[in-house]
Structures are given as C-alpha cells and as structure tokens.
Amino acid sequence: MNRLIIRKVAVLGAGVMGAQIAAHCASADIPVILFDLAAPEGAANAVAARAIAGLGKLDPAPLAARGCAHYIEAASYEHDLARLAECDLVIEAIAEKMEWKLALYARVAPHLRADAVFASNTSGLSIAALSAGLPAARRARFCGVHFFNPPRYMALVELIPTAATEPALVDALEGWLTTRLGKNIVRAQDTPGFLANRVGVFSILAVLHHTARLGLAFDDVDLLTGTRIGRPKSATFRTADVVGLDTLAHVIGTLQATLGEEGGGSADPWHRHFIVPDWLQALIAQGALGQKRGAGIYRKHGGRLQVLDPAAGGYRDSAGELFPDVEEILALKDPVEKFAALAAHPHPQAQLLWSVFRDLFHYCAHHLGAIAGNVRDVDLAMRWGFGWALGPFETWQAAGWREVAAMIEDDIAHGRAMAAVPLPAWVAGRDGVHAPAGSYSAAADTLVARTALPVYRRQLYPDRVLGEAPDARGETLWESPAGQGGVRLWCRPDQDARIGIVSLTGRVHAIGSVAVDGLLEAIARAEAELDGLVIWHPAPFAVGANLQQVAEACAAGQFALLDRMVAKFQGVSMAIRHAQVPVVAAVQGMALGGGCEFAMHAAHRVFALESYVGLVEAGVGLIPAGGGCKAFAVQAHALAQRAAGGDVFPYIQNAFHTIALATVAKSAREAVELGFGTPADDILFHPAELLYTAIRRARALAESAWHPPLPNPAVTVAGRNGIATCELMLVNMAEGGFISAHDYRVAKAAATALCGGEVESGAAVSEQWILDVERAQFVALLQTEQTRQRIAHMLETGKPLRN
Structure with a gap:
C-alpha cells in the first residue's frame, strides 16, 4: 500500500479518553476534530468544547503545551458528520457499550472517506463484532487501537486487527503510532480484555x-x-x-x-x-x-x-x-x-x-x-x-x-x-x-524473533526482555579513568563511525569534576578525530552539578578552588558551543541545572517529548553559573536587535522569572517556549528514536558546511536599570511575605548576572564578561550560611529548604 499519511484526525467521544487522545494528537501537531452529542441548549458543539477547555485543568497535563488546544475543534454528531470526510484517521472512543458503538458506526460510516482508517479505542469489546457492524467495504480499514490512560504518558497501545483488516494497513499504522505518537505497540488477539x-x-x-x-x-x-x-x-x-x-x-x-x-x-x-x-x-x-x-x-x-x-x-x-x-x-x-x-x-x-x-x-x-x-x-x-x-x-x-x-x-x-x-x-x-x-x-x-518493520530500525536501544540478545554496546573510542561520574566516548559503526557519542556514566548523570574533565577531553578528541558529536545517555540527561562535591569544598572553605571549578564548568559549555565539530544534545528526562546549560549551548538539540528542562539552582540558593545566565543574556540581545527600540529588558524579564522561580518545562515543547531550546530543534515523541535521529542530525550538520559561532564581543545588556527593575518586583514579593530575605538575595544575584552586572544600561559587554559576573555571584552565594544550609538539606532529603 502507499505510505500512510495522516493530516487530520477525528475523535468520536469527548469523554476522559477521547479528549485526551485528541490532546495527544494535537501535541503532535495533528489537527483534530473532537465529536460528541449536541448540547441540549446553547451551541451544538458545547459538550466537546467544554471537554477541550477542561484539558488545561487536568494534572498530569494531557497537552504538551497549552497552545496545542488550538489544534482541536469541537463538533457534534448532529451537525458536523460531513466533516469526517476531511479526516485520514477516525478514532471512536465512546462508552464501552456494544449497542451504542454499533449505532454510532451506522451514522458515521457514510461520511468516511474510502481511504480513511477507522479504529475503536475499546478496552475489551470484540473488534470482530464491531467490524461486523460496518459496511463490508469498510472492514479492511478497521481495527482496534487501545490507548492506555493517560494517553500522553502511558507508552502502551494495543493494536488489534481483525481477519478482514489489511495487513499492510496494520503495519503502516504501527509505524505511525510509534514514531508520530511515540507509542510502544503490542499486537493483541481479539479476546476479552485483549492482552x-x-x-x-x-x-x-x-x-x-x-x-x-x-x-x-x-x-x-x-x-x-x-x-x-x-x-x-x-x-x-x-x-x-x-x-x-x-x-x-x-x-x-x-x-x-x-x-x-x-x-x-x-x-x-x-x-x-x-x-x-x-x-x-x-x-x-x-x-x-x-x-x-x-x-x-x-x-x-x-x-x-x-x-x-x-x-x-x-x-x-x-x-x-x-x-x-x-x-x-x-x-x-x-x-x-x-x-x-x-x-x-x-x-x-x-x-x-x-x-x-x-x-x-x-x-x-x-x-x-x-x-x-x-x-x-x-x-x-x-x-x-x-x-x-x-x-x-x-x-x-x-x-x-x-x-x-x-x-x-x-x-x-x-x-x-x-x-x-x-x-x-x-x-x-x-x-x-x-x-x-x-x-x-x-x-x-x-x-x-522481533518484528522486522522498518520503523524499529530507528530504535537503536529498544526495551529488551530478560534473556533476549543484548544490544550492541558500540565501539569505545576513549573512556575517562575509572571513578565516580565518568565519561565514555564511543560510536556505533553500524550507524556512523565518524559521529562520536559522549555519555556520562555516573549515577543520575550528576556532573562532577571527573565528568567535567572527561567532557572537555571528549570534545577535544572529537574535534581532532571525528565529524560530529552527540551527547546521549539513557534518561535522565543530567541532574546538574554534583552537589556533594560542592558541599565538601564549602565545608573546607575552598572557595578559590570552587571558583576554578565553576570556571572549568563554564569551559565545558563554551567548548560545546564553539567546538569545531557540531555537538548535538539528545535530551530525554530531566535536564536540570548544568545539564540544561550544556544542552542550551549545543549546536542543535533533539528532545524527547517527555523532557523536563530547567535551571533550578535557586532551589539550593544558587544561580546558573555554567553559562545559563549568559545564554539568556545573549538571547535577549539577539531578540532586541530585531525589535523596535532595541530594548533588551523585556526579554531579560522573562528569563529572570524563569530562573528566579526555578521553572522546569513540563515537556520539550515548553522547553522551547521558555528559551531552553529553539523552534529549529527536533522534538521526538518516541524516546527510543532519540539517538538514531541525533546521529543523523550531527551528520547533516557536518555535511552542510556547518561552523561554530564566534563569541559575541558586544552583547547589549540591561545593566543597573535592569537590576533595579527586577529588584522592584522582589521588594513587592518580600513585603507580601512571598519570599524570604535569602530568596531576595538569590534572585538579585540572578538579575545581576542576567543584566551583565553593575554597568550602564545599554552597555555592550563580551560573553566572557557575563560569564565572569555569573561566576562571581555564584561563588558569593556559596559563602553564605543560608545557601550552604539549602545544599545540605537537598542532599539529605532531596527537597528544597525555604530559609
């Protein structure tokens, strides 16, 4: 059969499952028409419209970003069935009653395009019995597609064909559900409850x-x-x-x-x-x-x-x-x-x-x-x-x-x-x-053996079962000396021997001194020997700096050493940014603190949808100092250059809120909206496809005459006026009892770094100047008793301390 192309989806039934299936499709940039019964009064599509409005109130959030709801249109069976002809895939998700479903099928079947796929999200009713309720000509393109609740977060989808379903359609639908919606597919038998x-x-x-x-x-x-x-x-x-x-x-x-x-x-x-x-x-x-x-x-x-x-x-x-x-x-x-x-x-x-x-x-x-x-x-x-x-x-x-x-x-x-x-x-x-x-x-x-469908070639490290053949470990090119929190530089010759992969090997991928040294060495080796570099390891991407090492140095009063450690940490971000080969960050799970900063400085990012990205240093009484404040200041400068008047502060203000509140993006789409990535970055719905895509993105950059950006010697900053304006917001919050005195100090330090320090507003400074400011503010906070208490509490309990 021809390639399965799904441009628009219809979901029949605006209940809990139907609305959330629609939300997940919309998050994947697929327009959706959500149908339900006509409302007894008011607008006919009010039932579906209320379901769409309610998506933003649910926790966990079914939408990857609030704006995705705009891709969902409300409709009613009574007035809008003709619009089913617009849809390539129609998913029925009404209540689990056979007679209701069959009655609905009789109503919608005349409006379906001949080439459309029709599927039921039933959790256990006979797919063969449902198929029998359709005209004979429609049965070849009908099957069961059982999403698990909540559809955004649950990986499993059971695919249940009937004897009449086209085998090629089932294969194509499995590929589409896997890559476009990020699902793990199991083909179930048409028995009660399926599998x-x-x-x-x-x-x-x-x-x-x-x-x-x-x-x-x-x-x-x-x-x-x-x-x-x-x-x-x-x-x-x-x-x-x-x-x-x-x-x-x-x-x-x-x-x-x-x-x-x-x-x-x-x-x-x-x-x-x-x-x-x-x-x-x-x-x-x-x-x-x-x-x-x-x-x-x-x-x-x-x-x-x-x-x-x-x-x-x-x-x-x-x-x-x-x-x-x-x-x-x-x-x-x-x-x-x-x-x-x-x-x-x-x-x-x-x-x-x-x-x-x-x-x-x-x-x-x-x-x-x-x-x-x-x-x-x-x-x-x-x-x-x-x-x-x-x-x-x-x-x-x-x-x-x-x-x-x-x-x-x-x-x-x-x-x-x-x-x-x-x-x-x-x-x-x-x-x-x-x-x-x-x-x-x-x-x-x-x-x-496993299925040989082409879609699974994209999954270099799929979930394996106990006793199954292990995945290829790849060829090690270099590895840091044995010790806590090391780094491995390797490649997959079967994919691209000239694209290196650098992986953190420590627990939860915390970034300590061994990892910093290892990353610098891996980048240098990639520049000398390879065409590109991918930063990848199984989730989490990185939970930030190794706080235990920081706490030990603080306890010993080694603040000069800490200053050098932070400078070297910044050096990794700059090495990623200005490497002579493209560095692609493949981000899945948590990318917090320093992990977020490393991703921000990559030439390109390949995000898994479920990536939770943020600069969370304020939670332990610190500010981003691995180049995070500098990166936002440079972003603000670039955005202001394209705006009337060239004022950087409106863009600094957004970054200030993000850093001061330790905001964590709840999806890759939110990460881009917050400035942790760019609209040009890739967002994949299936995390197992991350490495495959990142290797190919690095290869594409290497083949397209890519070259690293030069450090900007003239970044326009908000300076003293910007710091003062941020402080006004802090004064109001402090007087209202919303923040403590130390929260105030931490937030002011963030404002100082973001605004380029105590310089005239509109002054032009170098990127290195901003790095020096953020590092000085970071080390000054480490010397306060309150920040050291916050670090100790986080290490002991895993929770932030408000002191």
Missing part, C-alpha cells in the same frame, strides 16, 4: 483473593506488592483508588460477562474469580470511588492517611508493616533463592506473594496461545501498560523455569492454586521462554 488488561486485572483479582484468604490488611499488602516486587509504588489497593473503583468494577464486570459468554465460562477456568468483592461494591454504592472523590480504599482524615478495614466495617489509621523474615527474603538478590524462600515460608505475607505469582504464572501459561502471539508481547505489555519492572514470563524465567513449574504443579495437585487445570504441556518441554534467538510462541510452538 494487558486481561493479565493485569487477573493479577489484581489474585491479590484481592489471597488477601481475603489469608486475612491480611490492605496497607500491608500494598507494602508487599509495590516497589519491593518491581511494581509501581501505588501497588494494588492504591492503584485501584487512582484508577477509580467504579472503573475497576466495570472492567471486572465486562470480563466476567464476556468470559462467561464463551462456553458458559469454561473458556476461562478462573472465571469464578472475576467478581467484584462485597466491600468494593459497598464503597462504590457510598460514592467512595477513590482518588477522584477523595476517599476509596484509602482516605485522608484529620491530616492522617486511613485505610479501609472490611472486617471492622470502617477505616483505621494506615500503618503498614512487613514481617521481618519476609523483608529479609525480599532483599535477596538471587530470584531463584527468593521464590523458593517465599514458597516455603509459612507466614501469610510470604504465602500471599508466592500465591499471587504462582497463579499469575499459571494463568499466563494457560492462556498464552489465545491472548498473545508470544511471551515477549505479554511481558512488554505488562511493563508498558502497568509499569511492572519485569513481565510475568521474565520473572518466572529468572526465578528458575523448571523449579517454579514443579512448585506450581505441586500446588495445583494439592488444590492450593486458584484453578485446577494443569500447566500446558509446552511448559515442561522448555528451560525458559526468552533466548537470544527469540521468545516462545505457543501458537507456533517455537521461538519467534
């Missing part, structure tokens, strides 16, 4: 079942089933509150009904466990639906967190406690030893964990052939859709495939498992299910 929800909901029900069987408290179970076993910190019962107890009950009810329809429940031997417990039904009846209503399984009462105690018929203060033996078992590094110990220990907490994993393994093995093409899809679906560190088959394989299988069979034989069916025969014939050659498929009864 992730089928396994995930069963896992929750298994926890509920064994919690009741063993008489355990909900808060104890959340301690057991959260981060200690590689699950999100919200664990089980808190997750139910976040999802919404009514939503959870609806999903359980849908699975109960659909699984029961298949052979009276015989298709799923665990069918009797797909029930909503009485205590959960009672909460829903009371309107205690979870986090959205302020109370559910947990609630805040009198400033204390309380948890439901069904046996007592009310709430009690949440304490949550692990049995010491169980805590010791969970701390074991060897998963084989850990699982054997859990199965053998008689304490209810240990038995809960073993039972939950046992029944999860049993369930997944039994249903594998029906719900997934292979075990890789199951494991990745649970990691991407539910936030598990390892999927069920990875966990089983790590714990000892044959040993765990024998324990499961023994529990089945003695009636301890949730279902009496034996493990499928293929389990006994294997030593594991993931191997370098591929992952096991029950349908094919062999290992299958």
Whole structure:
C-alpha cells in the first residue's frame, strides 16, 4: 500500500479518553476534530468544547503545551458528520457499550472517506463484532487501537486487527503510532480484555483473593506488592483508588460477562474469580470511588492517611508493616533463592506473594496461545501498560523455569492454586521462554524473533526482555579513568563511525569534576578525530552539578578552588558551543541545572517529548553559573536587535522569572517556549528514536558546511536599570511575605548576572564578561550560611529548604 499519511484526525467521544487522545494528537501537531452529542441548549458543539477547555485543568497535563488546544475543534454528531470526510484517521472512543458503538458506526460510516482508517479505542469489546457492524467495504480499514490512560504518558497501545483488516494497513499504522505518537505497540488477539488488561486485572483479582484468604490488611499488602516486587509504588489497593473503583468494577464486570459468554465460562477456568468483592461494591454504592472523590480504599482524615478495614466495617489509621523474615527474603538478590524462600515460608505475607505469582504464572501459561502471539508481547505489555519492572514470563524465567513449574504443579495437585487445570504441556518441554534467538510462541510452538518493520530500525536501544540478545554496546573510542561520574566516548559503526557519542556514566548523570574533565577531553578528541558529536545517555540527561562535591569544598572553605571549578564548568559549555565539530544534545528526562546549560549551548538539540528542562539552582540558593545566565543574556540581545527600540529588558524579564522561580518545562515543547531550546530543534515523541535521529542530525550538520559561532564581543545588556527593575518586583514579593530575605538575595544575584552586572544600561559587554559576573555571584552565594544550609538539606532529603 502507499505510505500512510495522516493530516487530520477525528475523535468520536469527548469523554476522559477521547479528549485526551485528541490532546495527544494535537501535541503532535495533528489537527483534530473532537465529536460528541449536541448540547441540549446553547451551541451544538458545547459538550466537546467544554471537554477541550477542561484539558488545561487536568494534572498530569494531557497537552504538551497549552497552545496545542488550538489544534482541536469541537463538533457534534448532529451537525458536523460531513466533516469526517476531511479526516485520514477516525478514532471512536465512546462508552464501552456494544449497542451504542454499533449505532454510532451506522451514522458515521457514510461520511468516511474510502481511504480513511477507522479504529475503536475499546478496552475489551470484540473488534470482530464491531467490524461486523460496518459496511463490508469498510472492514479492511478497521481495527482496534487501545490507548492506555493517560494517553500522553502511558507508552502502551494495543493494536488489534481483525481477519478482514489489511495487513499492510496494520503495519503502516504501527509505524505511525510509534514514531508520530511515540507509542510502544503490542499486537493483541481479539479476546476479552485483549492482552494487558486481561493479565493485569487477573493479577489484581489474585491479590484481592489471597488477601481475603489469608486475612491480611490492605496497607500491608500494598507494602508487599509495590516497589519491593518491581511494581509501581501505588501497588494494588492504591492503584485501584487512582484508577477509580467504579472503573475497576466495570472492567471486572465486562470480563466476567464476556468470559462467561464463551462456553458458559469454561473458556476461562478462573472465571469464578472475576467478581467484584462485597466491600468494593459497598464503597462504590457510598460514592467512595477513590482518588477522584477523595476517599476509596484509602482516605485522608484529620491530616492522617486511613485505610479501609472490611472486617471492622470502617477505616483505621494506615500503618503498614512487613514481617521481618519476609523483608529479609525480599532483599535477596538471587530470584531463584527468593521464590523458593517465599514458597516455603509459612507466614501469610510470604504465602500471599508466592500465591499471587504462582497463579499469575499459571494463568499466563494457560492462556498464552489465545491472548498473545508470544511471551515477549505479554511481558512488554505488562511493563508498558502497568509499569511492572519485569513481565510475568521474565520473572518466572529468572526465578528458575523448571523449579517454579514443579512448585506450581505441586500446588495445583494439592488444590492450593486458584484453578485446577494443569500447566500446558509446552511448559515442561522448555528451560525458559526468552533466548537470544527469540521468545516462545505457543501458537507456533517455537521461538519467534522481533518484528522486522522498518520503523524499529530507528530504535537503536529498544526495551529488551530478560534473556533476549543484548544490544550492541558500540565501539569505545576513549573512556575517562575509572571513578565516580565518568565519561565514555564511543560510536556505533553500524550507524556512523565518524559521529562520536559522549555519555556520562555516573549515577543520575550528576556532573562532577571527573565528568567535567572527561567532557572537555571528549570534545577535544572529537574535534581532532571525528565529524560530529552527540551527547546521549539513557534518561535522565543530567541532574546538574554534583552537589556533594560542592558541599565538601564549602565545608573546607575552598572557595578559590570552587571558583576554578565553576570556571572549568563554564569551559565545558563554551567548548560545546564553539567546538569545531557540531555537538548535538539528545535530551530525554530531566535536564536540570548544568545539564540544561550544556544542552542550551549545543549546536542543535533533539528532545524527547517527555523532557523536563530547567535551571533550578535557586532551589539550593544558587544561580546558573555554567553559562545559563549568559545564554539568556545573549538571547535577549539577539531578540532586541530585531525589535523596535532595541530594548533588551523585556526579554531579560522573562528569563529572570524563569530562573528566579526555578521553572522546569513540563515537556520539550515548553522547553522551547521558555528559551531552553529553539523552534529549529527536533522534538521526538518516541524516546527510543532519540539517538538514531541525533546521529543523523550531527551528520547533516557536518555535511552542510556547518561552523561554530564566534563569541559575541558586544552583547547589549540591561545593566543597573535592569537590576533595579527586577529588584522592584522582589521588594513587592518580600513585603507580601512571598519570599524570604535569602530568596531576595538569590534572585538579585540572578538579575545581576542576567543584566551583565553593575554597568550602564545599554552597555555592550563580551560573553566572557557575563560569564565572569555569573561566576562571581555564584561563588558569593556559596559563602553564605543560608545557601550552604539549602545544599545540605537537598542532599539529605532531596527537597528544597525555604530559609
């Protein structure tokens, strides 16, 4: 088929999911028409219009930037269906009722273009049944596209074709969803709940079942089933509150009904466990639906967190406690030893964990052939859709495939498992299910390799499952001496041997003295031996300077040393900016403080959409001194040159607010708006494509006669008048009690650096002059007791101190 081009999208249904799918498309610069029922009074499109207006109030934000909402138009079914002919992709996202969806399909089908893609975002209704409700000619371009909530942040999308769907269309749609919307795709079978929800909901029900069987408290179970076993910190019962107890009950009810329809429940031997417990039904009846209503399984009462105690018929203060033996078992590094110990220990907490994993393994093995093409899809679906560190088959394989299988069979034989069916025969014939050659498929009864779709060539380091062939490490060109916070210069010869990649190797990529020296060396080597350089490593990009080293030097009174350290830090920014080869920063996750400054000085930036960029030094009583203030002053000068009157202060004022308030961009789009990047930078929605794109961007710059900019010897600055105007704002904030005396001092230091120091307004100074001013202000703040207290508090607690 021809290349899939999607210029405009229609979303049918302006509820929570529909509106947020529309928001994510709009964030990707795709115009969207959002449809819903006509309002009973006023403008016909008022229902959809209210949903669009409400996007800006949601947290987490579904829009990458507030202005993206302008790309969404409100419409109604009654008046605007003819506009569907404008759309290349139509996504239906109305309530999960088959009769409602089929009735809507009958209305919209005559208005769809013959070449348009039509998809349902259903979370579990039969895609084949929905397809049957369409005219025969439309079915080849229909499939299920199940986004997870919230669509911007959840990586997983399940793609569910029918027997009638064009295979080439499914391939093209997978590529588009991956690159344009940044999604991780799993092709699911058209079975109840599809893949992730089928396994995930069963896992929750298994926890509920064994919690009741063993008489355990909900808060104890959340301690057991959260981060200690590689699950999100919200664990089980808190997750139910976040999802919404009514939503959870609806999903359980849908699975109960659909699984029961298949052979009276015989298709799923665990069918009797797909029930909503009485205590959960009672909460829903009371309107205690979870986090959205302020109370559910947990609630805040009198400033204390309380948890439901069904046996007592009310709430009690949440304490949550692990049995010491169980805590010791969970701390074991060897998963084989850990699982054997859990199965053998008689304490209810240990038995809960073993039972939950046992029944999860049993369930997944039994249903594998029906719900997934292979075990890789199951494991990745649970990691991407539910936030598990390892999927069920990875966990089983790590714990000892044959040993765990024998324990499961023994529990089945003695009636301890949730279902009496034996493990499928293929389990006994294997030593594991993931191997370098591929992952096991029950349908094919062999290992299958990953898909060879062209889109995945862009992912040089995709998510791998345990036991899969490792990714290429690349060829090391140079590495800093072993030590904390080092640097590696390397390349991927299979991509471009002449484009170097420099990666920080320390924890959270904090930038200490070893990293500073290493970056300077890597840049020098790139200038001498390579055509370009990419700064890249897995997220975070960099969390800023190594505060521990700064604190130690302060404690020793080594302020002259600190001045030299800051000067060298500035030297890295200038080396990046003025390198004789193009330096491209590939930014994902947090790029804070010095990490932000290094990215600002690159020749080009390739951002992942979920990049959180900011100059946050004010939080520890400091100002940016790695060239951040200088970069904003130079930006202001350049912008003022194009404005009437040439006044730099309006542009300095924006930067002053950004630095003084330690503003962090909540997306790459916001980072560009705040001045941390430029409109010419690349923003990618899929983070795994970052390195591929950055290498090619560096190559393109190198091939286009790129040359570094010269340092500007005449930057017009705001000077004393600019500092004074910033101070006026600070005086008002101080008198209103919004900032402390030290906040005032820190903000004035930022104003001084941004305005070029105590010089005449409109004076022309060099970039080095501004660097010297920001460095002097930085070191002066380090000599204050209040800043040293803030640094110590941040190191101890990870939170800012207001003193």
